[in-house]
Amino acid sequence: MTPNQISSVIETFPEVHLKGGQCVFSQGQAAENFLLVTGGSVTVFARSAEGKEVVLYRVHEGEMCLLTTTCLIGHRHYPAEAFTDSETSARVIPAKEFESLLEKSPEFRKMVFNGLSERLSQVTQRFEHVVLESVKRRLAVFLLSRQDASGSLQTTHDQLAREVGTAREVVSRQLKTLETSGLIRTGRGRITILDPVRLSETG
Amino acid sequence: MTPNQISSVIETFPEVHLKGGQCVFSQGQAAENFLLVTGGSVTVFARSAEGKEVVLYRVHEGEMCLLTTTCLIGHRHYPAEAFTDSETSARVIPAKEFESLLEKSPEFRKMVFNGLSERLSQVTQRFEHVVLESVKRRLAVFLLSRQDASGSLQTTHDQLAREVGTAREVVSRQLKTLETSGLIRTGRGRITILDPVRLSETG
């Protein structure tokens, strides 16, 4: 089966459409389907008992949400939640069909493998950064990685905190110091990068 | 191919033997083989530029070291290191053979999938704990999970720090408070749990 054939098979499955900020699944929900994101993106969080949250990874267009997969395979407790970042669409593949595809198509297998190893790599990197780098560094890296064409990005301190694995207040303070140093400008719900070079040297 | 047949195939590959504390692979090393641990265990670390280290996950008997796999599949930079915990043996499967097995045997595939999802799950959990729980809690959980039959374990503060993702000094201080509270007793290179119940409530 060629990659093209795969995508035509996939297109036979129903597509769901979700608005931004919607919950895709939450903790302990039974996983019966595999999702393949066809537009938009989904962010997967971990959440502690007290409500603290941290971003684990993001699933983009063309990628699979494999949390469900690993849950099914490993009979594991997976205390995570997923929300759409913006308007998002996804193909829904029932477990049976998924396994059959896995049997029959080497290309599909490769795709799934890729997805799994991509996740592993992402989570690992995030872990490393959070444990080994300073908050300021993580913040700077994140801002640079998500700026738009005009060098600004639209986000709240709260969201940033979840992204870099810290608390909102800490983000506020760090952003303030970056602002007084002239590296960025902040406004309600948006941040503009003024000096990307010095920002990238921050840490 | 049945599980039994798989293991007999696997036994045709050469087995390597390593002593405890040996490096299995280090950063940026080219990965040409897949390793299946047949005895002992291997710990995989991340290391920062300044030499700080943190444990990512452990590979036990019967499990695969899939770091190499994900590297190969994804052409990714994987800045990790692995060391044997104790005397360890492993089968070495060349990449070609590995892929062929993956093609031919559903059971082998399942095994590899299992391994990948197991890793993902482990790293995720570790990540969550480090970000969301206190040092004292992580320490207590770790001590309890690795005590031997007599309620003690043999390890250094340094090792503990790597396990729970903190600094050695912090471990020393936390252990001291646990000791003065009568929950544990410490000695050079070993810790004895005196009150597992209260220890498990720590945090």
Added chain:
DNA sequence: CCCGCTTGGTGACATTGTCACGGAAAGCGA
């Protein structure tokens, strides 16, 4: 015994996390 290595202890200080506020900005219905 002396030396060198590993392990652990400690004070001082920097960074980060938590808690409890309160205020400013945007949204919204009357």
Added chain:
DNA sequence: TCGCTTTCCGTGACAATGTCACCAAGCGGG
């Protein structure tokens, strides 16, 4: 437009954790 609510941000005070520098105690080999 006004009041009301919600969201977002700022801040002080304090607790927890991380970092640095240095020293002391145990342990093993010559």
